[in-house]
Amino acid sequence: MPPSNQYPPAPTEYPTQPSQPYPQTPQGTNGYAPQPTGPITAPAPVSPQTPPTEPLPDRTDNTNGNPSNKKSPQKPATTQNSLLISELRDNMVIMADGSFRAIIACESINFDLMSAREREGVEFSYQNFLNALYFPIQICIRSQRVDIGPYIDKLVAIRRSQDNMLLGVLMEDYINFIDDLSQEANIMDKSFYLVIPYYPTGEGSLIDQGKGFFAKIFAPKKANAVTQISKETYEKAKEEIRNRVDSVLNGLMQIGVRSAQLKTKELGTLYYNMYNPDTAVREPLGDFTKVTSTFVRKGQGEAPRVGEGGLQ
Numbered sequence: 642m643p644p645s646n647q648y649p650p651a652p653t654e655y656p657t658q659p660s661q662p663y664p665q666t667p668q669g670t671n672g673y674a675p676q677p678t679g680p681i682t683a684p685a686p687v688s689p690q691t692p693p694t695e696p697l698p699d700r701t702d703n704t705n706g707n708p709s710n711k712k713s714p715q716k717p718a719t720t721q722n723s724l725l726i727s728e729l730r731d732n733m734v735i736m737a738d739g740s741f742r743a744i745i746a747c748e749s750i751n752f753d754l755m756s757a758r759e760r761e762g763v764e765f766s767y768q769n770f771l772n773a774l775y776f777p778i779q780i781c782i783r784s785q786r787v788d789i790g791p792y793i794d795k796l797v798a799i800r801r802s803q804d805n806m807l808l809g810v811l812m813e814d815y816i817n818f819i820d821d822l823s824q825e826a827n828i829m830d831k832s833f834y835l836v837i838p839y840y841p842t843g844e845g846s847l848i849d850q851g852k853g854f855f856a857k858i859f860a861p862k863k864a865n866a867v868t869q870i871s872k873e874t875y876e877k878a879k880e881e882i883r884n885r886v887d888s889v890l891n892g893l894m895q896i897g898v899r900s901a902q903l904k905t906k907e908l909g910t911l912y913y914n915m916y917n918p919d920t921a922v923r924e925p926l927g928d929f930t931k932v933t934s935t936f937v938r939k940g941q942g943e944a945p946r947v948g949e950g951g952l953q
Contacts (some may be wrong), residue, residue, distance in 0.1 A: 727868040729908050733882055737868055739842075741878045743886050744908060745835040747893060747900040763896055770892035776885055787830045787920065789823040835893075835900070837885045841874050896951035 728735040752760065793816060800812045822828070834902035870878075886902050893900045903911060914921040 683797055726912065729878060729905050729912075732902060732904050732908070733879065734908060735868065735870070737867055739870055739874075741839040741841075741882055743837040743839075743882045744911070745820065745837065745886065745889060745893075745900050746907075747833040747835060747898050749831070749833060750897055766873045766896045770896060773888070773892060777838060779838070781834040781836060783832045783834065783915070784829050785832070786830045786915070789819060789828065793820060793823075802951060837882065837889060839878050839881050839885065841870075841878060 725737050726734060727737045732743065734744070736742065750763070752763065755763065796812065796816050796819070800809055800816065803809045803812060890900055890902070912927050913926055
C-alpha cells in the first residue's frame, strides 16, 4: 500500500494536574470578610543571610609577608628640614655636615670704562690671585629687586617742605617719573659674594660632596639631628678660616676690588633675605642686641619660709 500522508488523530483530552481546592474565606453577614478586632502586629523583618566574605589582600603591601620589610612612613620634606645650615657663630657658617663657610661681600668695578693698560693690569692681578689660592672658592652673584618705596617717600617729604613753587613742580614730575618707571620695569640690584669653605675631613671629599648635593637638599633630615664638633676641630677651623679670609682680601685688594667679611648678624640678614625675598622687604630683621626681656633666675640657698610671725 502506498504510504499515507495523514497524521493520526489528535487526542481530544489532555492530562491535567489534579486541582486543589482553594481555601475558603469565611464570609460575614454582609458578604465580606470579617475585620480583625484585636491589635494588628507587623510581621518581624527577615534579614537576608549573606555568605561570609574573606578580607581582600592589601595590594599596597610590598612586604611579601615579612614584617621587617615594611617601610616606616616618611616625614614630609619641609623647608626647615631642607636647610643645610646648622648654626651661625663667630662670623662663620657651620653646615649640617660639620664643614665651615666664610662669606666675603665684594663691590663691583667698572671694567668697561678702564683704559687698555688698566684692563691688562686687572686681568694680570686676577690671574695671580687665582694661582695663589690653595683652597676652592665659590663666586655668587645675587640679583634682587630694589624697593623704590622708601626713596619715593623721602622725595615726597622733601617736596612738602619746599617753598619754591618751580622746584616743587619739578619734584612732582620727577616723583611721578620714578613711580611709573618702577611699575613698568624691574629695577634690579646685583650683589657679589665669595664663599670660602673649610672641611675638617680634608679637601679631597669635595667630589663626593658635589655628587650628593641635590640628595642633601631634597632628602629629609633625621629628627632632632645635631651637628657635633669637638673643641679642637672648631678652634682649628676658626684659625684656618681666618687665614683664608686674609689671603682672599689681600688678593682682591691688588685687583682693586673693595671687600669685607660678613659678620654673624650680617650673615643672618643675608640668609633671611635669600630664603624670604618677599617678606624681607616688608619685615626686615631688627637689631637683636637691643631686644630685652625679663627672666627669672634661681636664687642661692633655700627659699624663705612663711611662718606665723612673717618670713623666716
